[in-house]
Amino acid sequence: MNPSRKNSFLFLALGFFLVFLFLLNLSFGSVTIPIKAVFASLSGGEVSKSTWEYIVLNYRLPKAITAVLVGMGLSVSGLLMQTLFRNPLAGPYVLGLSSGASLGVAFVILGAGFLPVFLHDIILSSYGIVLAATFGSTLVLLLVILVSQRLRDTMAILIVGLMFGSFTSAIVGVLTFFSTAEQLQKFTFWSMGNLGSLSWTAISILSACVLIGLLLSLASVKSLNTLLLGENYAKSLGLNLAKVRLLIIFATGILAGSITAFAGPIAFIGLAVPHIAKLFFQTSNHAVLFWSTLLMGAAILLLCDLLSQWPSDTALPINAVTSIVGAPVVIWLLIRKRNYH
């Protein structure tokens, strides 16, 4: 099969799989709702039980949409970072972006006690948390870039990311020491990752952030392809490296930052999904990888969310599921690394 026909086939299959998983997500959970009733609720038709319609529209639909947004955003930001850092192990979680966002949120939730009371409402609103998380993750990414320019070794960048991770968790630890039980509980719930607690307002803010991040990523597709040759070749092809770097940092910062703010730090999606996309599509062309990573990210997070519903009466934290699924995938990838160098 020639590559372009193979790609169209893969994209079509992926699209169907995504829709299928989306509907499954609406159907499964603590109560199983028949697919027919799911369709009826979505189309505003007659539903045999009004509770079903209520569950689908007010609980499961927002959760499934959040899963799609989070999966897309994290995976694409991982793809961008792997190319920018020329490192197959780069990703928003590994490079410490998620910990940066955590630190921002920790300052806001746990550190609120240090601020004047009249500021609490503003800071603790969704906007405040999003801003803090985006700020935190962008800051860490800038620091990683700064350090990586002094270190030519791309492996060292990962170690720097890990160090930022432990540094931020230490600061979070110090902050928890000074916070109330209520604040601590709020932060702990946030840090376990949660796709299900977003209001429609929050979802629209998240959609806007993810959309901006994805558009910026799409705009850097050509530059990312140039970067596959290494920075010196890229420069010789007329690439404005400083500008491109800034664009990619901003795109990943807003994607990882906003997502971590709303859904908590979610591990492994950003690292593993681009690799799975590369394995399936066998290409490095970012015009193909962008869309395949986007669709696969959404599908895989929907799948993880389905798995998290396994214990029928309660749901597992999503971060635990992505780690349980993702960590073996990464190890497996490393072992067969020779296949895609």
Next chain:
Amino acid sequence: MEKQQNILVTQDLTIGYTSKNEVTTIAKNINITLQSGMLVALVGGNGIGKSTLLRTLTGIQKPVSGSVLLNQKSISHFKRNELSQQLSVVLTEKLPPSNLSVFELVALGRQPYTNWIGSLSNEDSEKIKQAMLLTQIEHLAEKKHYEISDGQLQKVLIARALAQDTPLIILDEPTTHLDLQHKVSLFKLLKKLTVETQKCILFSTHDVDLAIQLSDEMILMTPEFLAQETPCNHIEKGNFSRLFEDDSIVFDPEKGKFIVT
């Protein structure tokens, strides 16, 4: 034969590094002229400043003084994209890990001409095809770049530079890591390209004896002087015997190669 044009000219160029008001000069009084259709070899011992000269000629590094003129225009006055349509390079550095196929790699040479998302026009596809034909790598098109041999990869990188469609191509030590057979075939390929495309190709190399046989002109870098001549003139003037400081290495003008005494 077409009339030869000056593509790149340096005027009293001094190369070196500037850091914190301290200037380290590596070579000065460099006056070289690169003409279309010429294969020019840059030779000199290790650490003599070949790489610094190439970096200065490609505009990556600023000259300490003097100027580099590309088509009568100072290289520092070019916009990034303009320069990438005048000058392409083949570097020694390894490519980062990726799934790039040979075709995709050559196609990246068209980046200065493609639209915002990088899709290839008919003209782009035609140039890519030509570049792959000239370097005889069409049969490798669908292979991944890590699946081919070093010699093949070097040809692919040259094809990429050809696809960039520039009057001047600069190669940094393209024959290192290659065995004699592949070295010779690569030199012959470069020679063929200058004849068929009328491009100017400048390359640095340590294979002096091969360069003497196959290049049109040679730029010799020694600690005392820098000279650009045809290989025959270099031999007549006895320049090669001054290439290395070690007295036990002697150039034999009869055989056209170095002999250890």
